[in-house]
Amino acid sequence: MLTQCAPETVQAHPVVELVLALGSNYQADKYLPLARQRLAALGEVRLSTAFQNPDFTATLEQPKPDYTNQCVHLALTTPVSLQLLQQTFRTLESDCHRCRQTKPNQVRRVTMDIDILMIKMADKKNSLSKNLISEPVSNWIIMADRYPFKAHEEAGVRELTVSTD
Numbered sequence: 001m002l003t004q005c006a007p008e009t010v011q012a013h014p015v016v017e018l019v020l021a022l023g024s025n026y027q028a029d030k031y032l033p034l035a036r037q038r039l040a041a042l043g044e045v046r047l048s049t050a051f052q053n054p055d056f057t058a059t060l061e062q063p064k065p066d067y068t069n070q071c072v073h074l075a076l077t078t079p080v081s082l083q084l085l086q087q088t089f090r091t092l093e094s095d096c097h098r099c100r101q102t103k104p105n106q107v108r109r110v111t112m113d114i115d116i117l118m119i120k121m122a123d124k125k126n127s128l129s130k131n132l133i134s135e136p137v138s139n140w141i142i143m144a145d146r147y148p149f150k151a152h153e154e155a156g157v158r159e160l161t162v163s164t165d
């Protein structure tokens with residue numbers, strides 16, 4: 001059973017844990033380690049197995065370079081809003097020299113793509129406010145815009161959550 005949450009509730013509330021999907025189809029050997037290093041500065045990182053797999057948008061008519069994908073479980077040192085996290089990851093993509101413009105019919109070189117797959121919110125019981133309802137919010141919230149997960153994301157999420165939940 002999945003619970004729906006209004007985006008504005010999720011956007012502002014502090015996130016404590018998250019699972020990310022990293023993808024690179026250009027110089028992955030350079031940019032995956034760089035992204036992992038930067039993410040490690042935000043908290044405790046656990047990694048799923050990285051593997052190279054075909055671009056799921058490639059066709060016979062338009063072949064595309066393979067992606068290297070890896071999922072990351074990040075337990076943040078300091079809780080951060082989803083809004084700020086999205087900005088932070090967009091900056092990290094830019095720091096990996098991600099170029100967003102492409103000419104028509106040009107195959108995109110994606111040095112680093114960072115997608116948030118799942119988040120865990122801070123437990124409201126820890127709040128100083130007496131007015132907040134005390135409820136356990138330890139469950140993962142899946143990002144609706146990433147669901148259903150791609151095969152490589154599903155594999156990574158399983159690897160990272162199987163032992164902890």
Ligand SMILES: Nc1ncnc2c1ncn2[C@@H]1O[C@H](COP(=O)(O)OP(=O)(O)OP(=O)(O)O)[C@@H](O)[C@H]1O
Binds near residue numbers: 115117146
């Ligand atoms: N689950 C999510 N994970 C990451 N970013 C998200 C998510 N949902 C919405 N966003 C927003 O989408 C933007 C990501 O834009 P970006 O240019 O990276 O997309 P894209 O890489 O072209 O899409 P895709 O990752 O589907 O190929 C961010 O600025 C962020 O605010």
Ligand SMILES: Nc1nc2c(c(=O)[nH]1)N=C(CO)CN2
Binds near residue numbers: 152
């Ligand atoms: N295998 C694979 N294919 C993709 C991926 C990806 O991360 N992995 N990302 C895309 C656009 O973000 C398009 N295609």
